Amino acid sequence: MTDSPSPASPLQLEDRGAVRIIRVHRPDKLNALDSQTLDALHAAFREAAADDAVRVLVLTGSGPKAFVAGADISEMNALTPVQGRDFSLRGQRMMRFVETMPKPVIAMVNGFALGGGLELAMCCHLRIAADSAKVGQPEINLGLIPGFGGTQRLLRLAGRAATLELCLTGAPIDAARAQHLGIVNRVVPAADLEAETMKLAEQLAHAAPLALRGVLDCVNVGGECAIEEGLGYESAQFGLVFSTQDMREGTAAFLERRKPAFHGR
Numbered sequence: 001m002t003d004s005p006s007p008a009s010p011l012q013l014e015d016r017g018a019v020r021i022i023r024v025h026r027p028d029k030l031n032a033l034d035s036q037t038l039d040a041l042h043a044a045f046r047e048a049a050a051d052d053a054v055r056v057l058v059l060t061g062s063g064p065k066a067f068v069a070g071a072d073i074s075e076m077n078a079l080t081p082v083q084g085r086d087f088s089l090r091g092q093r094m095m096r097f098v099e100t101m102p103k104p105v106i107a108m109v110n111g112f113a114l115g116g117g118l119e120l121a122m123c124c125h126l127r128i129a130a131d132s133a134k135v136g137q138p139e140i141n142l143g144l145i146p147g148f149g150g151t152q153r154l155l156r157l158a159g160r161a162a163t164l165e166l167c168l169t170g171a172p173i174d175a176a177r178a179q180h181l182g183i184v185n186r187v188v189p190a191a192d193l194e195a196e197t198m199k200l201a202e203q204l205a206h207a208a209p210l211a212l213r214g215v216l217d218c219v220n221v222g223g224e225c226a227i228e229e230g231l232g233y234e235s236a237q238f239g240l241v242f243s244t245q246d247m248r249e250g251t252a253a254f255l256e257r258r259k260p261a262f263h264g265r
């Protein structure tokens with residue numbers, strides 16, 4: 001553990017080589033996101049973004065039952081409209097920061113990812129789910145709507161039909177259906193979830209960091225603009241990677257039939 005959290009800390013951080021694991025740690029509340037947890041996540045991702053030793057992040061929830069069971073309903077119950085808007089913005093800003101991180105973030109979905117939990121998983125770049133996981137946007141059952149980007153990111157990931165089904169009915173779906181809809185990348189047996197996620201994280205940790213960043217930037221920009229603009233952005237990023245030592249190393253290693261060693265320069 002890099003961090004020995006105080007008993008009240010809503011997060012646990014662990015470094016395994018260049019992979020930083022961030023665990024939302026409110027197991028008695030199924031890791032529900034209250035304001036303190038949203039802020040702690042924002043701070044943890046900021047710190048990881050600035051730390052060159054961290055190349056990949058894995059985000060998950062403590063305990064076997066939940067990734068994150070949503071925004072904290074007891075906190076929301078008492079909010080005024082202005083506070084409700086602020087709570088939404090607080091979550092959205094943190095999640096947008098994660099989405100635009102310069103290094104890959106993998107959501108390891110170990111159980112319920114409901115409401116704010118699915119929204120948190122969706123702002124990550126890749127999602128691996130346990131076969132026992134359940135995902136959904138159940139806010140409608142509380143007289144609410146998704147407020148941390150759920151209507152927007154689900155629409156972009158899975159399209160209009162799936163978004164309207166999940167958000168209008170509030171019914172959770174299992175991991176297999178979530179994969180079928182394109183909401184999660186892979187589903188693995190629950191017992192293999194950590195090993196499979198770490199395998200993927202290690203693979204990405206050995207990739208060229210600046211090229212990873214280029215891909216993330218191009219996809220983030222391209223998802224929101226016209227194709228000509230996106231193609232132009234991609235060409236500029238493509239040119240930019242020719243300025244890196246890692247690109248020289250990667251191409252030379254291929255020609256010399258050896259494994260490349262990338263250093264993020």
Ligand code: COA
Nearest residue numbers: 028029030032069070071072073074112114115116138139
């Ligand atoms: N906010 C605050 N507390 C939550 C929570 C949330 N989103 N989700 C679960 N909890 C709390 C429960 O209140 C309970 O606390 P308590 O023991 O102090 O009463 C604890 O976590 C365990 O949850 P519980 O409901 O007893 O577990 P379960 O196995 O019976 O049900 C769920 C699991 C996920 C189906 C159920 O907790 C649930 O529906 N949660 C809310 C999901 C939701 O609507 N999320 C969107 C919020 S916008």
